Amino acid sequence: MEFRSKKRNPENIVIHLGNREKYGSKKHGTQIHSVRQFYRNVLPNFTVINVEKPPCFLRKFSPDGKCFIAFSADQTSLEVYNYQGPAAAADLLQNIGNSHTLTKEIQNQIKMNIFYRFFSLKHVINITTNEQLNRECSVFSDDGRYVIVGSASCIPEEMRPTFYEIYTNNESVTPALRSPLEDYTLHLVDLHLGKLCDTRHFKVDKIFLSHNQGLYLYKDTVAVLSVQHQMIHIFQILDGMFVDIRKIGRFCYEDDYYLYSSVYPRESAFKDVCINSLKHRLLTFLYKRAVHISECTGNPTEIRRFYQYFDNFNSLKMWKMQLLDENHLLIKYASEDVVTLKQTDANTTEPQFFVVYNISSSKVIAIYDNTSQELLNLYENFSDHFRNVCLSREHKFTCNPSTNLYARLKQSRLKHTIKIAKFGGRAEAARRILTQIPISCQSYTASPYLDYSLFSYDDKWIAALERPKPCGEYPIRFNARDSGCLKFCVATYRFRIYC
Numbered sequence: 001m002e003f004r005s006k007k008r009n010p011e012n013i014v015i016h017l018g019n020r021e022k023y024g025s026k027k028h029g030t031q032i033h034s035v036r037q038f039y040r041n042v043l044p045n046f047t048v049i050n051v052e053k054p055p056c057f058l059r060k061f062s063p064d065g066k067c068f069i070a071f072s073a074d075q076t077s078l079e080v081y082n083y084q085g086p087a088a089a090a091d092l093l094q095n096i097g098n099s100h101t102l103t104k105e106i107q108n109q110i111k112m113n114i115f116y117r118f119f120s121l122k123h124v125i126n127i128t129t130n131e132q133l134n135r136e137c138s139v140f141s142d143d144g145r146y147v148i149v150g151s152a153s154c155i156p157e158e159m160r161p162t163f164y165e166i167y168t169n170n171e172s173v174t175p176a177l178r179s180p181l182e183d184y185t186l187h188l189v190d191l192h193l194g195k196l197c198d199t200r201h202f203k204v205d206k207i208f209l210s211h212n213q214g215l216y217l218y219k220d221t222v223a224v225l226s227v228q229h230q231m232i233h234i235f236q237i238l239d240g241m242f243v244d245i246r247k248i249g250r251f252c253y254e255d256d257y258y259l260y261s262s263v264y265p266r267e268s269a270f271k272d273v274c275i276n277s278l279k280h281r282l283l284t285f286l287y288k289r290a291v292h293i294s295e296c297t298g299n300p301t302e303i304r305r306f307y308q309y310f311d312n313f314n315s316l317k318m319w320k321m322q323l324l325d326e327n328h329l330l331i332k333y334a335s336e337d338v339v340t341l342k343q344t345d346a347n348t349t350e351p352q353f354f355v356v357y358n359i360s361s362s363k364v365i366a367i368y369d370n371t372s373q374e375l376l377n378l379y380e381n382f383s384d385h386f387r388n389v390c391l392s393r394e395h396k397f398t399c400n401p402s403t404n405l406y407a408r409l410k411q412s413r414l415k416h417t418i419k420i421a422k423f424g425g426r427a428e429a430a431r432r433i434l435t436q437i438p439i440s441c442q443s444y445t446a447s448p449y450l451d452y453s454l455f456s457y458d459d460k461w462i463a464a465l466e467r468p469k470p471c472g473e474y475p476i477r478f479n480a481r482d483s484g485c486l487k488f489c490v491a492t493y494r495f496r497i498y499c
Helices: 013-023 031-040 104-118 256-263 277-297 301-308 310-314 373-381 383-387 405-420 426-436
Strands: 056-061 067-072 077-083 119-126 132-140 146-154 182-190 195-205 215-218 221-226 231-238 241-248 317-325 328-334 353-358 363-369 476-480 486-490
Touching: 013 031, 056 132, 067 119, 067 132, 104 119, 119 195, 132 215, 146 215, 182 241, 195 221, 195 231, 195 241, 215 317, 221 317, 277 301, 277 310, 277 353, 277 363, 301 310, 317 383, 373 383, 373 426, 405 426
Parallel strands: none
Antiparallel strands: 056 067, 067 077, 077 119, 132 146, 146 182, 182 195, 215 221, 221 231, 231 241, 317 328, 328 353, 353 363, 476 486
16 A cells, blocks of 8 residues: 655745735635735744833734734823834844844843834823723724723722612622722723723722623624623714613613603612513523423423522522624623622532523523533534624634634544543533633634644643733744644743744
């Protein structure tokens, strides 16, 4: 038997350009993938460590890549930098050869000047004076013009809120030491004009701003989850302003409050004996589903189980949420101990539920528990609908199990590892994977260098999910997926040699 070696694709950029000119995309519908193939030839080839930068906290690029934002050292202002392009420091690096031959003087000169070559300060925007901006909270509009940042301030002891400021309705949670109440503000900033356009205040509240967990932006629709008051605020960005659309919680329609207050003008919301509108729709959906199953099977077990766990369902609280599109919310419910952070490791020990809610019709579309195989299949096959990386730029898609064979293989290996582990199984695998949703807004990067179909790398040190990663002892190696050859490496702070 004759074994033939696998034919390697040419890696010469001239050949790639010629093939693109002659044939374009070889297969229909692969235009975007064909464009990404050129990143195998345009590679990083130099790493500079310990770069001198202004006294600020660097955050991230805008979606169009033209601006870079940072927070001031006192976390009260937003700094906007213009990106000067990849050739901005060419004269600084043109005569550099082997990194081992660089003198200390040349290294220091590069470290001191290279940041200011790539970035020029465009605006310094004063955002707040009495609050501190959250360094891990920033959401960009699709066109890259506006950015939403959040700030918070502790409530002083001498200005302790009243009882009815803490408990604004009968679904409000009891504050805990691990999640104290604060005053929050969302700021809408125009990056082109360098000015603060609009603000929204949330007094005596609990909103998870870190990693954009408590707010979500889909096109021009903004959703903010108030954990303390169990309410979702819906806004629309219109001409640089926050426009109030509705509040979902105690009521689901914008005119419900006026109808209710006309009948009960002096009724306190905290003393409501009826179930609030959103929770009522959740319980109604569960009841109708239990009745339908009992009637179809001729067995009353399902409806009895609903009555048995009714108090548990009624005590559920909103924990996280995301916008699936402009009209649908994915809301994660958990027990109050989980929501207020009283219980640790809640993702794997406590029952949780995912609710798909239609905003315009005010209806619950579906409810899944955190071991649902149906929801797991939806997440694996339609990951792009959960991530919503950049809707206005089709070429900026993330590498996920629904669009990438290697990412799906990695996901399958993870599931198999959990299934065969001690105390594992299908339900445990689903529970652990579904802890990833709801996905925080703009938490995945669409960099082609993190595309598994182009490069293979160790995602222990770097990944598409924007979260802090440990720093390894050796450089992060990126190998070509088709040939296995080393294409480039990214040095870490422990690896002092440029590469």
